[in-house]
Amino acid sequence: MRYALISDIHGNLPALDAVLRDIQTRPGIDAILHLGDLVGYAPWPDGVCDRIRELGIQGVAGNYDSTTATGYEHCGCRYEDPRQEVLSHESYRWTLDHTSSTTKAWLASLPFRIDLRPMGGHASGPRLILIHGNAVLNTVYWTEDRNDAFARKMIGTLGAREGDAIAFGHTHIPWSRVVDGVRLVNTGSVGRPKDGDPRAGWARVEFGADADPKWEPIRVEYPVDEAAAAIRSSSLPDEFAFYLETGGKLPPEGQKAGSR
Ligand SMILES: [Fe+2]
Numbered sequence: 318m319r320y321a322l323i324s325d326i327h328g329n330l331p332a333l334d335a336v337l338r339d340i341q342t343r344p345g346i347d348a349i350l351h352l353g354d355l356v357g358y359a360p361w362p363d364g365v366c367d368r369i370r371e372l373g374i375q376g377v378a379g380n381y382d383s384t385t386a387t388g389y390e391h392c393g394c395r396y397e398d399p400r401q402e403v404l405s406h407e408s409y410r411w412t413l414d415h416t417s418s419t420t421k422a423w424l425a426s427l428p429f430r431i432d433l434r435p436m437g438g439h440a441s442g443p444r445l446i447l448i449h450g451n452a453v454l455n456t457v458y459w460t461e462d463r464n465d466a467f468a469r470k471m472i473g474t475l476g477a478r479e480g481d482a483i484a485f486g487h488t489h490i491p492w493s494r495v496v497d498g499v500r501l502v503n504t505g506s507v508g509r510p511k512d513g514d515p516r517a518g519w520a521r522v523e524f525g526a527d528a529d530p531k532w533e534p535i536r537v538e539y540p541v542d543e544a545a546a547a548i549r550s551s552s553l554p555d556e557f558a559f560y561l562e563t564g565g566k567l568p569p570e571g572q573k574a575g576s577r
Contacts, residue, residue: 318435319345320445322504322520324352324486325379326369328359328412329508329561332517333368335539336507340519352486353379353427353449357392358408358509359544359561360551362416365508366423377447378427379487380455385412386425393456400570404554411553429455430475435524443480443524450487459485459503461492468496482522482530489565491518491534500530508544511565515541 321340326333340346351374356362362385369376378386380393392409396402416424433445449455452474459471477483479498490512491505505518516536523531545558559568 318347319521319523320433320435321346321349322352322447322484322502322522323349323374323507324449324504324519325354325489325506325509326351326365327354327357327381327506327508328362328365329517329544330359330361330364330368331541331543332508332537332539333365335537336517336519337368337372339535339537343521346521349374350431350433350447351376352447352484352504353377353455354381354486354506355379355424356385356416356420357381357394357412358553358557360415360547360553362412363420366420370423375431376427377431377449378424378429378455379449381409381412382424382427383455384409385416386421388413395456395458400567404556404567407554408557411551442478443482443530444477445522445524445530446475446477446481446483448475448483448485450485455487458488459501460488460490461494461503465496468499468501472497472499480528480530482524482532484520484522491520493520493532493534495529498528500532502532505534509561509565513564513566515562515564 355365384392394405396405431447451457451459452471477499482500484502486504489506493502504520507517517539521533548558556567
């Protein structure tokens with residue numbers, strides 16, 4: 318079984334559509350699954366959720382999905398300084414105000430995790446386990462520099478075994494490694510990459526005869542200018558347009574973010 322895993326779309330419909338077109342051009346993808354954070358930061362929260370639902374793409378709830386659905390006090394996002402915190406609150410308020418009640422109700426229905434059996438439920442394994450952030454909370458970042466002890470804790474909490482794969486997003490930076498025979502895959506972000514590469518990211522994961530599930534990170538060009546222009550013409554902070562154009566940077570404080 319070959320899976321296309323898409324995560325952290327964050328309201329960026331041009332990026333999502335480019336990734337879906339790219340997936341279509343690649344033969345042998347059996348299923349597309351999402352790993353949450355469908356909304357926030359860009360101006361198409363309903364459009365992204367409608368597309369995912371139209372196509373019947375199953376997936377899990379990200380922190381942004383469940384906080385938007387429940388009207389929580391903040392988005393559960395991480396910020397490194399007071400400026401990021403202010404922008405984060407602006408994005409969340411905008412998203413709450415511009416996401417329909419129908420979309421919110423659907424976001425509330427997304428599960429925290431999904432377990433798949435690529436070889437069928439009649440076999441004991443392997444498993445593909447999908448979460449958004451980590452095994453217990455969607456607000457905790459599982460970055461590449463987390464040590465193996467952290468990974469073992471997550472593997473144990475999820476009940477994963479050798480030959481399984483655990484896929485997640487949330488950090489917006491793709492990475493993968495194998496710990497105790499379990500493949501860990503961070504899919505990166507479709508609509509808001511943070512690694513300096515503005516192209517949309519997704520991950521291909523394949524289960525075959527080999528014991529180790531294969532992982533391939535993929536990047537796709539999309540009309541970043543279209544997304545950036547839509548942000549600048551909305552009441553979202555212009556900084557988010559700059560962020561998409563640079564693959565995760567904010568303009569220097571005091572510099573106008575209206576154009577690059
Ligand atoms: Fe995210």
